[in-house]
Amino acid sequence: xxxxxxxxxxxxxxxxxxxxxxxxxxxxxxxxxxxxxxxxxxxxxxxxxxxxxxxxxxxxxxxxxxxxxxxxxxxxxxxxxxxxxxxxxxxxxxxxxxxxxxxxxxxxxxxxxxxxxxxxxxxxxxxxxxxxxxxxxxxxxxxxxxxxxxxxxxxxxxxxxxxxxxxxxxxxxxxxxxxxxxxxxxxxxxxxxxxxxxxxxxxxxxxxxxxxxxxxxxxxxxxxxxxxxxxxxxxxxxxxxxxxxxxxxxxxxxxxxxxxxxxxxxxxxxxxxxxxxxxxxxxxxxxxxxxxxxxxxxxxxxxxxxxxxxxxxxxxxxxxxxxxxxxxxxxxxxxxxxxxxxxxxxxxxxxxxxxxxxxxxxxxxxxxxxxxxxxxxxxxxxxxxxxxxxxxxxxxxxxxxxxxxxxxxxxxxxxxxxxxxxxxxxxxxxxxxxxxxxxxxxxxxxxxxxxxxxxxxxxxxxxxxxxxxxxxxxxxxxxxxxxxxxxxxxxxxxxxxxxxxxxxxxxxxxxxxxxxxxxxxxxxxxxxxxxxxxxxxxxxxxxxxxxxxxxxxxxxxxxxxxxxxxxxxxxxxxxxx
Amino acid sequence: xxxxxxxxxxxxxxxxxxxxxxxxxxxxxxxxxxxxxxxxxxxxxxxxxxxxxxxxxxxxxxxxxxxxxxxxxxxxxxxxxxxxxxxxxxxxxxxxxxxxxxxxxxxxxxxxxxxxxxxxxxxxxxxxxxxxxxxxxxxxxxxxxxxxxxxxxxxxxxxxxxx
Numbered sequence: 001x002x003x004x005x006x007x008x009x010x011x012x013x014x015x016x017x018x019x020x021x022x023x024x025x026x027x028x029x030x031x032x033x034x035x036x037x038x039x040x041x042x043x044x045x046x047x048x049x050x051x052x053x054x055x056x057x058x059x060x061x062x063x064x065x066x067x068x069x070x071x072x073x074x075x076x077x078x079x080x081x082x083x084x085x086x087x088x089x090x091x092x093x094x095x096x097x098x099x100x101x102x103x104x105x106x107x108x109x110x111x112x113x114x115x116x117x118x119x120x121x122x123x124x125x126x127x128x129x130x131x132x133x134x135x136x137x138x139x140x141x142x143x144x145x146x147x148x149x150x151x152x153x154x155x156x157x158x159x160x161x162x163x164x165x166x167x168x169x170x171x172x173x174x175x176x177x178x179x180x181x182x183x184x185x186x187x188x189x190x191x192x193x194x195x196x197x198x199x200x201x202x203x204x205x206x207x208x209x210x211x212x213x214x215x216x217x218x219x220x221x222x223x224x225x226x227x228x229x230x231x232x233x234x235x236x237x238x239x240x241x242x243x244x245x246x247x248x249x250x251x252x253x254x255x256x257x258x259x260x261x262x263x264x265x266x267x268x269x270x271x272x273x274x275x276x277x278x279x280x281x282x283x284x285x286x287x288x289x290x291x292x293x294x295x296x297x298x299x300x301x302x303x304x305x306x307x308x309x310x311x312x313x314x315x316x317x318x319x320x321x322x323x324x325x326x327x328x329x330x331x332x333x334x335x336x337x338x339x340x341x342x343x344x345x346x347x348x349x350x351x352x353x354x355x356x357x358x359x360x361x362x363x364x365x366x367x368x369x370x371x372x373x374x375x376x377x378x379x380x381x382x383x384x385x386x387x388x389x390x391x392x393x394x395x396x397x398x399x400x401x402x403x404x405x406x407x408x409x410x411x412x413x414x415x416x417x418x419x420x421x422x423x424x425x426x427x428x429x430x431x432x433x434x435x436x437x438x439x440x441x442x443x444x445x446x447x448x449x450x451x452x453x454x455x456x457x458x459x460x461x462x463x464x465x466x467x468x469x470x471x472x473x474x475x476x477x478x479x480x481x482x483x484x485x486x487x488x489x490x491x492x493x494x495x496x497x498x499x500x501x502x503x504x505x506x507x508x509x510x511x512x513x514x515x516x517x518x519x520x521x522x523x524x525x526x527x528x529x530x531x532x533x534x535x536x537x538x539x540x541x542x543x544x545x546x547x548x549x550x551x552x553x554x555x556x557x558x559x560x561x562x563x564x565x566x567x568x569x570x571x572x573x574x575x576x577x
Numbered sequence: 578x579x580x581x582x583x584x585x586x587x588x589x590x591x592x593x594x595x596x597x598x599x600x601x602x603x604x605x606x607x608x609x610x611x612x613x614x615x616x617x618x619x620x621x622x623x624x625x626x627x628x629x630x631x632x633x634x635x636x637x638x639x640x641x642x643x644x645x646x647x648x649x650x651x652x653x654x655x656x657x658x659x660x661x662x663x664x665x666x667x668x669x670x671x672x673x674x675x676x677x678x679x680x681x682x683x684x685x686x687x688x689x690x691x692x693x694x695x696x697x698x699x700x701x702x703x704x705x706x707x708x709x710x711x712x713x714x715x716x717x718x719x720x721x722x723x724x725x726x727x728x729x730x731x732x733x734x735x736x737x738x739x740x
Contacts, residue, residue: 118591119591119594122591122594122595122598123598123602126645127645127646130590130591147645179645180648180740181586181587181645181646181647181648182645303643304639304642304643305636305639305640305642305643308632308635308636309636
């Protein structure tokens, strides 16, 4: 049967098993919207700004592992989505963006709402296409989903001119395809795996450094099995939290700029590091010349270009994290040699000394609401089972530190690009994917304003998100840097003329609460979580002066952390063996 | 160190800008870049002359391979190879200089491909070093215009870059 290009786009989504897409209509996309109107399988969620559509699809994808889908129009439609696409790109989220384009005969004429979508998105997509012939449309859509979801995932844009959506052709959705120029490697090289096992079994001071790639590969079981088999300490990046459960004795917490003392000291002092699905980001490594001196590094990654990019690697293994870890476990089990029990015990003794520093301590006696206590109370009010999104800044770090994630895909934040405004629309995507689940968006009064219009979308689709606004009347992380590094010159980090968030939430048709006393925190959270059918905006008036600790300043190494002033100096370090 | 990287890529609109964009976005050097379709019209062959430390060159080849349009690549510098560049030069050629320039062109095994009363247009093919040496030698007259194609290359012997 012949279909129009617009019908083909929608049928491709249907045949790809896509249930929800996020978008905003406009001239060049109207044929596609008309096709959606006639389709019962693909549900479209109308956002209030295209950035929101991209973040919502991103949140949806991160919470499910399935590709998120965005539909926008040409010109400002796609440019508004670019921040969301770049956010997805930096965190390797599988996403397909369909953008309307002006008709092919107008391309290059500076037509109304024309922008070079392929050109403008090129640096922030895994790949993109301009479809000039309706006969190429179905195959291109198939390629887009294949590229977005395989290897190291990422966003893929399909730009479709309006006349192409009107033309007709026979519709055949390819069941599979092969591309001569694209063949992701999934199985790790057996020789490299044997070398990795040799290093791991001979280690005296090992550490497992796990990242977002483990989440993307759904490799948490394999990771847990490996860590428990060896009994080695495990730390995680911001993006990998939940893959190894917080609270487990082998878990050292998050590492990096705001990582725990024990995680960073162990990274600094280790002799063998197994990095899996992590990319040695500058927020993780600190000053590269001081990073983990004297360790041998095994690096497992789906993307060969991540290996050796920032840090020299002794054993590179390209492959899918789950498959490589499973092969590694099998190889370790097949060996007669076991880990050096005595050395590992001594290593744990060191680590436990570092743990006793209690680097996440904060003043629990304060009458002011401490942001950390709000996150801890959120954990208990939700039984640690919530899906938690965040924006970017101090609240993001406190959430990472204090909500002990025990499962993957529960912690959804913009780690790579650091996009303020991500939290609320991402939470919409998560809530669409998991209608019955508790979805909390931990945010700050600066971040939440950046995509506040999405409160209207939440009303339209009855999304009962809990917004936890840690309101310190400052762009907190900016203020913290200005306090530490700019001699307390708080240039434009103060949020003057803030709205009344309770009234604002109510104006959008939601429930608002303001919490000003420490004693009211837990009760308010429990009440909000129990309001299962409503979005609740909780405005917590928090201590303005609280900072995120520990902190590794620019140019410093992992062993040069600033600790909370209340903790005092850490115990003197013995020389590393 | 200077490297010559040959790349086979899909002959698609935008493939060139993906490569050019990669080099500018990541701050890699490009000394020259040439591209043209191959005998298989679905493929283009690109030659990139670049420079950098071993780590940078490793990243360049990995990042190029990561581009979905790139089918295959070969760092020619890793083995024996032949490098050629084409140059067209227009020079002032008057009075006795005409003879001198002609002798110079013969020495460098170039050709005079166009002549006017006052100019010669010269063609020369060779390695970058040879072309540079020729330009230097032409200081005996006034150079009006220089056009260089950028380096291209092919591996010696059995080593090939083909699909």
